[in-house]
Amino acid sequence: AQSVTQPDIHITVSEGASLELRCNYSYGATPYLFWYVQSPGQGLQLLLKYFSGDTLVQGIKGFEAEFKRSQSSFNLRKPSVHWSDAAEYFCAVGATGFQKLVFGTGTRLLVSP
Amino acid sequence: ETGVTQTPRHLVMGMTNKKSLKCEQHLGHNAMYWYKQSAKKPLELMFVYSLEERVENNSVPSRFSPECPNSSHLFLHLHTLQPEDSALYLCASSQAPQGASSGANVLTFGAGSRLTVL
Numbered sequence: 001a002q003s004v005t006q007p008d009i010h011i012t013v014s015e016g017a018s019l020e021l022r023c024n025y026s027y028g029a030t031p032y033l034f035w036y037v038q039s040p041g042q043g044l045q046l047l048l049k050y051f052s053g054d055t056l057v058q059g060i061k062g063f064e065a066e067f068k069r070s071q072s073s074f075n076l077r078k079p080s081v082h083w084s085d086a087a088e089y090f091c092a093v094g095a096t097g098f099q100k101l102v103f104g105t106g107t108r109l110l111v112s113p
Numbered sequence: 114e115t116g117v118t119q120t121p122r123h124l125v126m127g128m129t130n131k132k133s134l135k136c137e138q139h140l141g142h143n144a145m146y147w148y149k150q151s152a153k154k155p156l157e158l159m160f161v162y163s164l165e166e167r168v169e170n171n172s173v174p175s176r177f178s179p180e181c182p183n184s185s186h187l188f189l190h191l192h193t194l195q196p197e198d199s200a201l202y203l204c205a206s207s208q209a210p211q212g213a214s215s216g217a218n219v220l221t222f223g224a225g226s227r228l229t230v231l
Contacts, residue, residue, distance in 0.1 A: 034219075036222075041224070043117070043119075043203055043205075043222035043225050044205075044220075044222040045222070046219055046220075046221075049219060100158065100161075100169070101156075101158070101220060103155045103156040104155060105153065105154065105155050
């Protein structure tokens with residue numbers, strides 16, 4: 001069975017600074033990987049996904065993530081953080097066949113002025 | 114309306130009450146899901162319906178009873194809940210995969226129903 005680890009519970013970044021959120025997964029085959037964002041009182045919104053091909057994927061709101069098979073990682077990055085990026089970010093891994101997403105525990109991003 | 118809509122957004126109920134959560138999707142999807150989101154825990158998949166048939170039931174207690182009358186609507190009927198059932202319940206929808214070797218499909222989530230059990 002697949003699993004996901006997000007080692008950082010909270011991260012604080014200054015507005016305009018770069019951001020990297022870590023995600024490590026465990027899965028025996030080629031994984032399908034996702035990053036979702038959840039703003040307070042809202043559901044989860046898809047930021048980006050990796051299914052195959054180019055290991056650097058671009059998403060919405062200026063986010064990108066890089067799949068590194070050798071490190072079992074799928075870290076999320078943004079070059080310049082905006083105050084509106086403050087939210088909780090979830091990494092998830094899916095298996096082939098029926099969609100059974102397994103989520104990490106999330107990383108809460110705080111943006112300081 | 115577009116996307117996935119959940120009602121009510123907030124619900125407070127006693128342990129002996131019976132209530133229902135409703136989810137409606139306007140995306141033309143044919144698979145629907147219930148997830149439970151508790152503080153400091155990963156999202157837990159509860160139920161999956163594909164083409165109105167239940168295909169997944171992740172050892173959820175019988176006090177939670179799902180219903181999927183058609184591909185656009187999903188309910189979660191609640192009765193004799195416990196305080197530890199207090200959580201955010203998220204509904205999601207997607208296209209059902211076309212066979213065991215097909216790729217994963219993207220889930221679209223609703224805003225959730227915040228449930229408090231007293």
